[in-house]
Amino acid sequence: MSGPERVIDPELLIHRDATALAHAVAARFVTALVDAQSNGRVAQVVLTGGRVAAAIYRAVAESPASATIDWQRVEFWWGDERFLPPGDPERNETQARDALLNHVNFDPARVHPMPADTGQTPEAAAEVYATELAATISALSDVKGRAVPAFDVLMLGVGPDGHVASLFPGYPQLEVVDVTTVAVHDSPKPPPTRISLTVPALNRSREVWFVVSGEDKAEAVAEALKETSTLPASAPKGRNRTLWLLDEQAASQIQ
Numbered sequence: 001m002s003g004p005e006r007v008i009d010p011e012l013l014i015h016r017d018a019t020a021l022a023h024a025v026a027a028r029f030v031t032a033l034v035d036a037q038s039n040g041r042v043a044q045v046v047l048t049g050g051r052v053a054a055a056i057y058r059a060v061a062e063s064p065a066s067a068t069i070d071w072q073r074v075e076f077w078w079g080d081e082r083f084l085p086p087g088d089p090e091r092n093e094t095q096a097r098d099a100l101l102n103h104v105n106f107d108p109a110r111v112h113p114m115p116a117d118t119g120q121t122p123e124a125a126a127e128v129y130a131t132e133l134a135a136t137i138s139a140l141s142d143v144k145g146r147a148v149p150a151f152d153v154l155m156l157g158v159g160p161d162g163h164v165a166s167l168f169p170g171y172p173q174l175e176v177v178d179v180t181t182v183a184v185h186d187s188p189k190p191p192p193t194r195i196s197l198t199v200p201a202l203n204r205s206r207e208v209w210f211v212v213s214g215e216d217k218a219e220a221v222a223e224a225l226k227e228t229s230t231l232p233a234s235a236p237k238g239r240n241r242t243l244w245l246l247d248e249q250a251a252s253q254i255q
């Protein structure tokens, strides 16, 4: 029986604007990967979709410091995906390849996109991903039997409704705890069909980074930071650190 998990208070870092945020998170991302690799690990990162994430990926690709990363020893996962045909420009995988992966010397065997729609159901695709993920976040545990983090950095955008990945307020997937990956139908954010990691899977990371920009997110950010919040964005917590990486607009309603 594992003891109570330490409660990690969220840390807020507020940046002048979206551009400053993207470059600051890119610098943090580079450092986190270099630190993981300096500990002899393959750096395990979980990417997300959205405009803020895309700006961060571009800033990483443009950063001279990213040359200090051994990109062959970075393993890429996704926190969620739009269930669309392979190569669809709306897929988070396509966005990440265009903005980052196609500019670095990654190891294809270490890039794990969520399955595209090739005729199977999103449920079957979610199961395929859960199996692929299991090899990495299987029953790894420490000497006291506690599950240990599988990821070094897990990045999450936040929607105006407080969604993260493809876990939306009031949707049943938010409560799922017995599997790591689920299908989502009728998403309020188009496109409607998606695949998402569940909260327990999102929580298997040393660090969880919420990357949020814009006035339209300010209410969701302020709400998610309340102890009593039930928003999806209030659920993911890093084992070591939970960072809210914000610009001033997104932080403007925090009490």
Ligand SMILES: O=C(O)[C@H](O)[C@@H](O)[C@H](O)[C@H](O)COP(=O)(O)O
Pocket (backbone or CB within 6 Å): 048, 049, 050, 051, 052, 053, 080, 081, 082, 092, 156, 157, 158, 159, 163, 164, 165, 166, 189
């Ligand atoms: O597939 C998606 O759409 C994303 O995973 C989603 O969770 C996104 O990160 C947020 O909606 C924030 O998006 P923006 O950064 O574009 O506001």
